[in-house]
Amino acid sequence: MSSVIEQAVQVRLVASAPRMESVPATLRYDPRDPFAVSMWFPAPATLEGTEVSWAFSRDLLVQGVDEPAGLGDVRVRPYGYDRTVLEFHALEGTALMHIRTSELRRFLKRAQGLVPAGREHLHLDLDADLAELMRDA
Template identity: 75%
Template sequence: MSPVIEQAVQARLVSSTPGTETVSATLRYDRADPFAVRMASPPDATLEGTEVSWAFARELLETGTDRQAGLGDVQVRPYGYGRTVLEFHAAEGTAMVHIRTADLRRFLKRTHALVPAGGEHLHLDVDHDLAELLRDAL
């Protein structure tokens, strides 16, 4: 099994203007960074015209499909029937997207097949990470 899982999802981008826009986004999970999930939005879905990627805890995404989760830059909560809202807060503003909960659960199931919850620490390379941190200090 590949150490990286990617899944395309349709995200409904909610903005201050009337209506919503559907854009493609990519969810990514890498066994080398077992606690994190990344979500990338394509250039045409951003104000800057460049791809934007957010990293946040896999546990946050999982909790947020059932109840409100997160206090900081990323917040996740259920919305209506079959949708989950992801809110991304930055100095430039807030981005809010709706994603089908079934798509998120399918993605999470695949990540748990790769790295079961509670087993993330078994996939960390602490020695390598520490060496990288200290590399420039020497």
């Protein structure tokens, strides 16, 4: 049986004219996709007024709490005392937000307890993934 970790967090959206001081978000880790984490934002917290979810590497988040990480659509870096900056780049623009590093570390510790780093391959279901690919062939 698979356990999914979800953790509610508050992030501070960095903007020239912010709509809200902080916005709710949910960090999610599912061992069925052991290399990834996702961050979900409810509709009221987004400019488009629709739910938004970003999936990115768990390793990117681990590295980014201690040093700048990421070159693509998601970038993570430490910022001052107990803050981490998350940048999400899309065609519509860039969302820049601060989150408490302690909350990220707590989430990552829980994910590490579920699937230790270096053991992710043991949680992959390659047969099911291959069957899914072949179903359309």
